[in-house]
Amino acid sequence: MSDYGGKQAWQEELYDLLRSNQVNLFCYVPDGGHKTLINKSIEDPDVISVPLTTEEEGVAMCAGCHLGGTKSVLLMQSSGVGNCVNMFALLKNGQFPFVTLITMRGEFGEMNPWQIPMGQGVQPVVEAMGMHCLRAEIPSEVTETVQAALNMAYKSNQAVAVLLTQKLIGAKPF
Amino acid sequence: MDNDRGLDRKYAVPELIGNPDDLLIVCGLAGASKDIAHLTNDGDNIFTMAGAMGGATAMGLGLALSRPDKQVLVVTGDGELLMNIGTLATVGILKPSNLSILCVDNGHYGETGYQESHTQRGVNLELIAQGSAIPVTRTVSIEEHIDEAKTLIRDSNGPSFILLRVSTEPPPVIKRSMDASERKTAFRRALLGEP
Numbered sequence: 001m002s003d004y005g006g007k008q009a010w011q012e013e014l015y016d017l018l019r020s021n022q023v024n025l026f027c028y029v030p031d032g033g034h035k036t037l038i039n040k041s042i043e044d045p046d047v048i049s050v051p052l053t054t055e056e057e058g059v060a061m062c063a064g065c066h067l068g069g070t071k072s073v074l075l076m077q078s079s080g081v082g083n084c085v086n087m088f089a090l091l092k093n094g095q096f097p098f099v100t101l102i103t104m105r106g107e108f109g110e111m112n113p114w115q116i117p118m119g120q121g122v123q124p125v126v127e128a129m130g131m132h133c134l135r136a137e138i139p140s141e142v143t144e145t146v147q148a149a150l151n152m153a154y155k156s157n158q159a160v161a162v163l164l165t166q167k168l169i170g171a172k173p174f
Numbered sequence: 175m176d177n178d179r180g181l182d183r184k185y186a187v188p189e190l191i192g193n194p195d196d197l198l199i200v201c202g203l204a205g206a207s208k209d210i211a212h213l214t215n216d217g218d219n220i221f222t223m224a225g226a227m228g229g230a231t232a233m234g235l236g237l238a239l240s241r242p243d244k245q246v247l248v249v250t251g252d253g254e255l256l257m258n259i260g261t262l263a264t265v266g267i268l269k270p271s272n273l274s275i276l277c278v279d280n281g282h283y284g285e286t287g288y289q290e291s292h293t294q295r296g297v298n299l300e301l302i303a304q305g306s307a308i309p310v311t312r313t314v315s316i317e318e319h320i321d322e323a324k325t326l327i328r329d330s331n332g333p334s335f336i337l338l339r340v341s342t343e344p345p346p347v348i349k350r351s352m353d354a355s356e357r358k359t360a361f362r363r364a365l366l367g368e369p
Contacts, residue, residue, distance in 0.1 A: 025239060048239050050268065052232075053260030060229030064200065064236025067221060067358065068244075069366045072236070090226035090233075094354035 010139040010168075011036035014101075017143045018073060021150045023099075024048065025065050027058040028075035033103030033169045037075055055080035059087040063096045071154060074100040079118045081125055081161075088129035088159070097153035098131075101146065103164045109171035122163065131159040137167050179294075180315045180339030183278055184346050188213050189320050190276065190338060191247070191327065195219065198237060198365065199247045202230030202254035204285040204345075206278055210249050211350035218364035224352055228257030231275060235265055238273035238333075241365070245272050245328055252279040252293045259302060265333050266307030273333040274326065275303075280340045288342060303335035310334035 015037055018026075026041035027050040028034060041049040052058050058074035065072040076084075081102060091098045105112070106119015123133050132152060136145045142164070149160040180186075187209045191197070194213055199220040201207040207222035214220050223230065234248035255262075255277050265273065281294030293299060303311045314323045314336060326334045351357055359369045 025236070050239070050264065053263055054258070056228065057232040057258060057261050057264060060226065060232035061236035061239075063229075064233035064238075065240045067198075067200075067233075067361055067365070068237045068240025069362070070236075070240035087226055087229050090223070090229055090354070093225070094358045096358065 010142045013143050015040045023071045023073050025070055025072035027052055027061050029055055031077045034075040055083045056087045059084050062098055063090055066096050077103050078105045078122045081122045082118045091159040092130040095157045097157050098159040099149050099153045101162050104166045108166040111174035126161045131161050133161050135163045137165050182343045183340040190324050197247045198244050200230050200234035202250035203227055206249040206251045208345040208348055212346035212348040216350045218360045221361055231261040238270040242272055248275045250277050252291045253283045262303050262306035271330050271332050275335045278338050280342050300337040308333055308335045313337045315339040
C-alpha cells in the first residue's frame with residue numbers, strides 16, 4: 001500500500017467546505033485520490049454516500065437530487081469523464097447545477113500509459129459539453145476553487161468540473 | 175412486430191399507475207415519457223426526457239434519496255434501462271423504500287424503427303432486478319396481474335421493480351415540452367415552492 005490518496009490537510013478542509021455548503025449527497029466510483037472524501041462521507045451520519053457502478057449514473061443522480069432540493073457532488077477520476085459524456089446533455093438542457101470533483105490521472109508524472117488518453121481528454125471534453133472547468137494545482141487553491149464551483153453551480157445554474165490535478169495529488173506509483 | 179407479447183401500453187400504463195397526482199415521476203426517453211406526459215397532461219410532478227438515454231433510473235434514485243417523504247416512480251423502457259443496467263445494482267444496495275421502477279418492456283427500440291431489443295431475444299429484466307438485490311419484483315403480462323402490481327408501486331416497503339410486458343402498439347401521441355430547464359423549474363416550484 002502506498003500513501004497515494006492518503007490524508008492531506010486540504011482533503012479534510014475540502015470535506016468540511018462541502019458540508020458547510022449543505023452538500024448532503026456524495027456519489028462516486030471508488031478512487032484512491034478521493035479516498036479521504038469518500039471515507040468521510042461514509043462515516044458521516046448526515047450524508048447519503050452512494051457508490052455507483054459507473055460515473056454516468058452520478059450525473060443523472062445529481063440532477064435528480066436537485067429536483068428534490070438536495071445539493072450533491074460527484075467524485076470521480078479523470079477516466080470516469082469518458083463514461084459520462086452523453087449524460088452531460090441532461091445538465092446542459094436542464095440547466096442543472098452540478099459540481100464534479102475530478103482527480104486527474106494521465107498528466108503530471110503519470111506512470112501508467114493507459115491513463116494518458118482520457119487524462120488528456122478531460123478538459124476539452126467537459127468544455128465541449130458546455131461545462132466550466134476549473135483547476136487546482138496546489139493545496140492552497142483547493143477550497144477557494146471548490147467554493148467558486150459551488151457558487152457557480154448553485155447560484156448561477158452552471159455545471160462545473162473541478163480538476164484536482166495530478167500535481168496536487170501526486171502521481172500514483174506504478 | 176409482435177403484438178402477442180403483452181398488453182397494450184396505452185391501456186396498461188394508466189391502469190397500473192392510477193391517479194398519478196401523489197407520485198413524483200421520472201421518465202426515460204421515448205415511449206415511457208410519452209406514456210406519462212399523456213397520463214399527466216405533461217404535469218409538474220413529472221420529469222420527462224428525449225435524450226440522456228440510460229439516466230432515468232439514476233435520476234429517480236437521486237430524487238427518491240433526496241425526498242424520502244415522497245413516493246418516486248421511475249418509468250423507463252427496456253432499451254433505456256439496458257443502457258445502464260448497473261443502476262439496478264445501485265438501487266439494490268441502497269434500497270430506498272420510496273422508489274418504484276416501472277419498465278415498459280415492448281422488446282423493441284420503438285423510436286428507431288422497432289428493431290428487436292435484448293428482451294425480445296431472451297433477456298429477462300425482472301431476473302436482473304432480482305439479482306440486483308431489489309427486494310420486490312413482479313412481471314405483469316396479463317390483465318390479472320395489474321391490481322397487485324398497482325399496490326406495489328405505492329408500497330412503502332420498496333424499492334420495487336415492475337416489468338410490464340407490452341405489445342408493440344405505439345405509445346400515445348402527446349405534444350410535450352422539450353424544454354428541460356423549464357420543466358425542471360416547474361417541477362421544483364411545485365415540489366419545493368422555489369425555482
